Amino acid sequence: MEPAILTRGLTKRYGKARGIESVDLEVRRGEVFGLLGPNGAGKTTTIRILLDMLRPSAGEASVLGLDPRRDGPSLRARVGYLPGEPGLAERMGVGDQLRYFANLRGGVEWARVEALAQRLDLDLAREVRALSRGNKQKVGLVQAFMHEPDLLVLDEPTSGLDPLIQQRFNALVRETAKRGATVFLSSHVLPEVEALCDRVGIIREGRLVAVETMEGLKARALRRVDARFATPPDLALLRDVPGVLEARVEGNHLRCAVRGETGALVKALARGDLVDLRVRDPTLEDVFLGFYGEEEPHAA
């Protein structure tokens, strides 16, 4: 079966502003794929080309084996899409709004809409304009999932959702993948992607710079370590520990970053008079540094 999403040399230029440049992406059927990158990196541009909202300047895209431009209607019938900013008609009830989108799709099973709304804790009886950002996001999510599409394309799906709803959303995504559908989502927050995705594409300044499995990504991401000792520690502790960056001693603290797993570092630190250890989850920037950061020569 052809991949869920396949792009070759996909490029979008907006005058002088940056779009995306020669993106080659392959998302397999049935996987949960995260497009990770900072705001303005080209995530939304990539997504909107797949939905035929934007037309590429060069290159091509194939979605579920179809051409977004030529096969638009038959393709979009099988895709659920959550835009970055779900623009809703303000003077309308949530139920009416969803009924309208359902009608534009030729009708969907209403019980499913109700079930999704209940699951995400969305009140169908409310007016759209009275909704918070998070509740509007829920309306967007319900319309994306309501027709049980083969492919979900979700642009920053969890922005505005509170942690409880975020977990329910994660469960929904896992179920969706389990029934064989593909989920393609974008994010600028690593833990969010980590919780959901099988594979991750990293996009930066319009270029897809890496595609990795979640494990591969974690193996390379930088972790920030802050170790507190009883007395000022000696940097020589870190000798022979691979992948250590930016090591420095400040008072009783030894701070550094380590690429990938922390086991060797922890063992080395334990040789000193270690009191406390904190390891911070890698941020998006730490992921990038994991791929690009120049390794410093070993301290000692």
Added chain:
Amino acid sequence: MPREGLFLRNVALKSLRDQRRALVGFSIGIVIYVGFLAAFFPTVRDQAAKFDQILDAYPPALKTAFGIDSLTTGAGYLHAELFSAMLPILFLVYAIGRGSDLIAGEEERGQLELVLATPLTRRAAALQKALALGAGLLVLGLVLFATLLVADLAVGLDLSLVRLAAEVASLVLLAAACGALALAAGALRGRRGLAIAVATAVAAGAYVLDLVSKLVEGARPLRWASLFSYYDGSPAILHGPDWAGLAVLAGVAVALVGVAVAAFDRRDLGRA
């Protein structure tokens, strides 16, 4: 089914639903303004001799410019007081306001993204928007027509139904052409402000050109270029239906809808 289920069926009906407040507001405005002016007609008619004297003193150019033919017949009175300025302004404001909003306005608010994420084509969406605009104008036209019929019964305007219908039809078509221009400008660039500016400038320009060509002999050959001249060149309420004028207005409206549909299909959709 939630209430209003009918108006959630497709883009055309939903867009008509979105116009409901504007339609009610403009309808009330039409009824009040037309009713108010009609109420004065008996006074004007009963003082016919005096008004004709006053009118005789007006410079002919002024009378031509402002569509004053005779204030003492119902048709002449309505043409001078309503159809030569106030009603076109009202209908054009509505048409340009809605026409610019239906595509460009919704696009700027990010509301088209989810609509176009459905299996609907861009062409179908634009065409349904145009139909909704036409339907809205038709509603206003019917409200105007009905109001004038009632006014006729109340104060005896002595109107010809055919002429009145043709006059209202040409007003609706003039508005449809200007609204379609706003729709097309919005479909081309996705900017509501720009669409309003373009359509308003063209409509005002057409009005001025029509006026000048009535007053200045040398400008007469240019009159064909004014959209307004196909509306008010030979007012139907005074002289009977101007079929050619109606055809030109309808043709321009249809052509501009075609431009809107084609343009919207071709370009990138803007963001909110």
